[in-house]
Amino acid sequence: MTWQSLQADLSSAGYVASDDLAMALFLAVTLGKPLLLEGPAGVGKTQIAKTLAELQGAKLIRLQCYEGLDASHAIYEWNYQRQLLSIRAAAEDHKPSDEIEDHIFSEKFLLQRPLLEAIRQEKPAVLLIDEIDRADEEFEAYLLEVLSDFQITIPEIGTIEAKTRPHVILTANGARDLSDALRRRCLYNFVDYPDRRTEMAILARRCPDIEARLAEQIVGFVQALRREELEKKPGIAEMLDWAAALAGLGVNDLADDPVQTQATLVCLLKTERDRAAVPKEVQQRLAGKAA
Numbered sequence: 001m002t003w004q005s006l007q008a009d010l011s012s013a014g015y016v017a018s019d020d021l022a023m024a025l026f027l028a029v030t031l032g033k034p035l036l037l038e039g040p041a042g043v044g045k046t047q048i049a050k051t052l053a054e055l056q057g058a059k060l061i062r063l064q065c066y067e068g069l070d071a072s073h074a075i076y077e078w079n080y081q082r083q084l085l086s087i088r089a090a091a092e093d094h095k096p097s098d099e100i101e102d103h104i105f106s107e108k109f110l111l112q113r114p115l116l117e118a119i120r121q122e123k124p125a126v127l128l129i130d131e132i133d134r135a136d137e138e139f140e141a142y143l144l145e146v147l148s149d150f151q152i153t154i155p156e157i158g159t160i161e162a163k164t165r166p167h168v169i170l171t172a173n174g175a176r177d178l179s180d181a182l183r184r185r186c187l188y189n190f191v192d193y194p195d196r197r198t199e200m201a202i203l204a205r206r207c208p209d210i211e212a213r214l215a216e217q218i219v220g221f222v223q224a225l226r227r228e229e230l231e232k233k234p235g236i237a238e239m240l241d242w243a244a245a246l247a248g249l250g251v252n253d254l255a256d257d258p259v260q261t262q263a264t265l266v267c268l269l270k271t272e273r274d275r276a277a278v279p280k281e282v283q284q285r286l287a288g289k290a291a
Helices: 003-012 019-031 045-056 080-092 097-104 114-119 137-149 180-184 196-206 212-225 236-248 258-267 272-277 280-290
Strands: 035-038 060-064 076-078 110-112 126-130 151-154 158-161 167-172 187-190
Touching: 003 019, 003 045, 019 035, 019 045, 019 167, 019 187, 035 045, 045 060, 045 126, 045 167, 060 114, 114 126, 114 137, 114 151, 114 158, 137 151, 137 180, 196 212, 196 236, 212 236, 212 280, 236 258, 258 280
Parallel strands: 035 167, 035 187, 060 126, 126 167
Antiparallel strands: 076 110, 151 158
């Protein structure tokens, strides 16, 4: 496999990747290194992990990060209810405390969370660590052991080494700076909004039935809209939703029914402030440029 063939495979699966992104993903797979993808929301960072899993025929294991995420939700935790029931049953049988402790802290009572699940797969999985910048800095320290040695230490059991090394993709939207230690362990690519040619190719792949003129208008409008002062610029997913909405309404030209076109902007504008920033006059101006 070459990076060009990987790029072609991604395209066949509906994901149009730039040369830089295809090369970064190819090297991550080839070298067994985690890949850190940064960029604005909605540019396809999460989707590339899903597409890679599809191409590899691998299980996709997703860890959605958030503030306050800790090891018990990301790596493992004990099944406390089953442990309590087992302790009660063992006490009734008058078993020694050491024997009880060894029993309840065995793998039978271990609940695998995404990181532990990923390294215990018989076939390499795709591990998506989504929005790592939303997690606390403390959580990054938990990741270092996994990303460095692909092993996890459980005090009651010991060190569990990976059966296979997962393909790890981390995404970040710039919520905070990531540590140098984490960056050192990853390959890196910045995924930006696509240029016009690339976005046209994405639309053609995902919505092949849309007429060429309308496709040109949709991409031109969305690209112009992203240059406006918005809180939440529309990403690729929003563009595709809008295209599907317009096609479903039988729209052939953005200028045919400005009132209807304005109403469909609910697909693109996701905050009240952004809706107010694109009144009918702005919508018509952008539509005129896109025509």
